[in-house]
Amino acid sequence: MHHVLLIDDDQPLTALFADFLRQEGFRVSCRHDGASGCELALRQQVDIVVLDIMMPGMDGIAVLRELRAQGTVPVLMLSARGDAVDRILGLELGADDYVAKPCPPRELSARIKAILRRTAVLQVGSPPAAMVVGSLTLQPERREARWLDQPLSLTGIEYNLLEVLARHAGRVVSKRQLSEQALGRDLERFDRSIDVHISSIRQKLPRQADGQSRILTIRGMGYQLLKD
Template sequence: MNPSPHILLVDDDVELAGMLRDYLIQEGFAATAVHDGEAGVAEALSGHYAIVVLDVMMPRISGIEALRRIRAASSVPVLMLTAKGDDMDRIVGLELGADDYVPKPCLPRELAARLRAILRRTQQSGETTGGAPLVIGALNVLPEQRRVEWAGAPVDLTSTEFNLLEILARNAGRPVSKSDLSELALGRPLARFDRSIDVHLSSIRHKLGCLADGRSCIQTVYRQGYQLIRE
């Protein structure tokens, strides 16, 4: 029997963090809560957690700075808790490598669903979609190992970035809609005005190399979505 995924909650609201922790435990997770950014970074980098839930607004160091420090040393999935309607924190968090976000106040059931979606794609990608490498020009996607190489060099992607690139690689040469990308990579419907997919793909473009003509291998197809170019 597989052990329960261990969730780290980092939120200075002790009552809320305790409530979320208790709910997640009832839902079959293991969960630990800490209440400031410094402690959150130390715990996140301990290697003991399957995913981190990180509040943006915290004392000592903010969630954004905590995320920056985590991403400098770890690819552990991170789900941000952001103030409702605060698009700037949301976009900055995604640009720094957050896998997804949930606006506060959030329903515990929604948080659990988002966590399961991220963990399912992280842990079962190779099992559910097949493990054969996907080679498109200089790009090599290794689903079973959740690794990506460009021209033989490793590319450091977050869990969600890997999910998106794998989907595009499996559909190379044809566009994939943003709604399909959101459902398949994030495990949730695309919300109106949601820029998460755009921000994640912008980050992937920066991390990958260019084609011989200087273009990105990921192209925007007007009114259809995004497409990985076959060379």
Template sequence: MTRVLLVDDDLELSAMLKEYLAQEGFEATTVADGEAGVAEALSGNYAIAVLDVMMPRLNGVDALRRIRQESRMPVLMLTARGDDVDRIVGLELGADDYVPKPCSPRELVARLRAILRRTATPEPTTDADEFTVGPLRLWPARREAQWAGEALTLTSTEFTLLEVLVAAAGHVVSKNTLSEKALGRPLARFDRSIDVHVSSLRHKLAPRDDGRSWIQTVRGQGYQFVRE
């Protein structure tokens, strides 16, 4: 069974989600505060962690920051509905996706499975063995990337997003296509997840010689990884 770590101080919700996850073939462990959540997450015993933003002792955003200092394990954030600030900060720090609360157990499971499909079974989005564009080298089957000969540290979502963009280098890829391939779901109205992940990628890739980013925004259409 796939082991899931639930970090949330809402004990009633955690118990309900744990029961539902068990019915769906997951083994869930619940923790009620961020400090204990970080310790559990870094134990190496879980395939994925679910972090609530609002928690005692250490909030979800700070817990995620600590986890990302040592681990690339997939993390799904639970955020208050309509709270864009926590959502964006979580994605910028390396969360793979988020679910607004209150959420249905069914939606949570769907998001978990979408993330785990990209990590537990790292099948490449394309058939290419390797991509080389400018200073970037990408190995889809190995889920590894280098920039100017140095290893790139990417979350699962960032890697898949970069892979899709590089496979179509020189051509525009719509945000909806990126959302479906990188997040496993259609792009929702007002959803800025793809924009935040692209922003994170831009910070990890040095700019071109002319100062521009390798990932260009094509207004009203999507994003394009430019060729040299």
């Protein structure tokens, strides 16, 4: 039973989400302020945090900063439709995905399951072989990435995206493919989450000798990871 932590000051909405998720087979904990939610997330073993951005006191962005400073627990952000800047900031700080409020409980559950699948929380079976692309090595069974034997600090979704690009190294991968294979959902119109995550990965990968990124943007088509 996977443990979901809901952090949102909207108590009726949180109760609605919690009831639905429990029916879906999740263990659910709820906190209605950022400080106590952050404390619980760091103190207990939770599989995913669903985190509202707009909260009094310690808001969702501050909670996310603290969580990312101390670990890699998957984080799904909840945001009002007008909070585009905060959504992008959340992704840049390492959130795995976001959902705009109001959000149907079924969609929230589907997003949670997609993130858990992609971060291997729900996966079982034989460990896949390591992937090597030039100086980059990916260990799918441990979800680790290394460059010349130095670890790369990636969030869950960043690892997913890099793995998809590595599997198609030297070829262009469309944003639709990346969304489906790395985020576990269809690409939505005006969704910039892929671009934000790719930008973060670029900052963590060493650049080429000429200073250019190892991940190319192919306008109108997608992204390409160079083989070397």
